[in-house]
Amino acid sequence: MGSIWRRLTRRRRLKGEMREELAFHIQARAEDLARGGLPPAEAERRARIEFGGLERYKEELRDTRRLGLLEDFGRDLAYAWRNVRRAPLFALSAAGAIALGIAVNTALFSLIYGVLFRPLPVREPQSVRNVYMTTRGEGRRDIYGSRYFARRF
Numbered sequence: 001m002g003s004i005w006r007r008l009t010r011r012r013r014l015k016g017e018m019r020e021e022l023a024f025h026i027q028a029r030a031e032d033l034a035r036g037g038l039p040p041a042e043a044e045r046r047a048r049i050e051f052g053g054l055e056r057y058k059e060e061l062r063d064t065r066r067l068g069l070l071e072d073f074g075r076d077l078a079y080a081w082r083n084v085r086r087a088p089l090f091a092l093s094a095a096g097a098i099a100l101g102i103a104v105n106t107a108l109f110s111l112i113y114g115v116l117f118r119p120l121p122v123r124e125p126q127s128v129r130n131v132y133m134t135t136r137g138e139g140r141r142d143i144y145g146s147r148y149f150a151r152r153f
Contacts, residue, residue: 026051 026047033043084091119125 029047030044033046034040
């Protein structure tokens, strides 16, 4: 935990150390090139070219020293807050659309659960049977159903 707190509170010092370390590596390469016969200014220019973009190395070093998920979450929150402050109407409409979607989903699920999955409000719901009545021809009725339909509840 102490390491996390130090990383959070001593960022400025870590950035300075990172700059010094990168400058050291460029300087060491420039000295090697100067010993090879290049003038000092040309040796430093070539060392910077060989080393590549400093920003890439800075980003790699930051990635190795950062806290990962905690820092990402903090950056995401800051980015979200900036966007909410810049376009509050859009943020409000997006939140309203999400809330409406959740409400419709909940209502439909409750309805389907109540109709299809909840047991019937009778004693022994497993003994309830369907009874069908059909009409064949004019004025003639035939009743079809289960032989258990007459059971008393």
